[in-house]
Amino acid sequence: VQLVESGGGSVQAGGSLRLSCAVSGNTYSRYCMGRFRQAPGKEREGVAVISTGRGRTAYADSVKGRFTISKGNDNNTVNLMMNSLKPEDTAMYYCAAAGPNICYSGAWSIGRNFPYWGQGTQVTVS
Numbered sequence: 001v002q003l004v005e006s007g008g009g010s011v012q013a014g015g016s017l018r019l020s021c022a023v024s025g026n027t028y029s030r031y032c033m034g035r036f037r038q039a040p041g042k043e044r045e046g047v048a049v050i051s052t053g054r055g056r057t058a059y060a061d062s063v064k065g066r067f068t069i070s071k072g073n074d075n076n077t078v079n080l081m082m083n084s085l086k087p088e089d090t091a092m093y094y095c096a097a098a099g100p101n102i103c104y105s106g107a108w109s110i111g112r113n114f115p116y117w118g119q120g121t122q123v124t125v126s
Contacts, residue, residue, distance in 0.1 A: 001023060001025035002023070002024045002025055002116075003021055003022070003095045003096070003097060003116055003117060003118035003119075004021070004022045004024075004118065004119075005021050005093075005094075005118040005119060005120065005121045006019070006020045006021075006022075006121070007019040007020050007121060008121035008122055008123050009122075009123070009124070010124040010125075010126065011085055011123075011126075012126055013085060013086055013126065014085065015085050015125070016082060016083045016084075017082050017123060018079055018080065018081050018082070019079065019080040019093055019123075020079050020080075021033065021080075021095030021118055022077045023052075023076050023077075023078070023097050024076065030051065030052050030053035031051070031052045031097045031099070031100060032049055032050075032052075032098045032099065032100050032101070032102040032103035032108065032114075033049065033069075033071070033095065033096070033097055034047075034048070034049040034095070034098070034102075034108065034114055035048050035049070035069060035080050035093060035094070035095060035096075036093070036094045036096055036111055036114075037089075037091035037092065037093045037094070037123075038091055038092050039090060039091040039092075042091075044094075044111050045060060045062075045091075045109075046060055046108060046109025046111065047059070047060050047063055047067065047093070048060065048063065048067055049069070049102070049103050049108045050069045050070065050071055050078055051100050051103040051104070052071050052075045052076070052078070052100070053075075053100055055071060056103050057069055058103065058108050058109075062088075063082075063089075066082065066083050066085075067080060067081065067082050068081045068083075069081075078095070080093075082123070085123075085125045087125050087126065088125075089123060089125050090123060090124050090125050090126075091122075091123060092120045092121070092122055092123075093120065093121055093122075093123050094118055094120045095117070095118035096111065096114035096116060096117050096118070097114060097115075097116040098115060098116070
């Protein structure tokens, strides 16, 4: 499984950015796609997940109402729309993939449950 990320960059507080992640490979017919972030000196944090099959989503409390995760029409692309960005959202953002059941468990925010990871993309909010 390969994950290719795009998007990110720098924006002023209150602005918006979109991150995309394309997954390829035949390990699963459906995936649980997650977005994680890690700021310098902080632990990795689960931000949001979506199941590429049924589209079930879950969000961290810190981003609810501001971030929206969605899947592309091909079911192999996942987008994270980030609105009303705050300086505390500054971090390296990673895309991750796992089997579909992870999205329906309480463990979706735990990074070690995701075996596949993208290269990461930096988001800076000033």
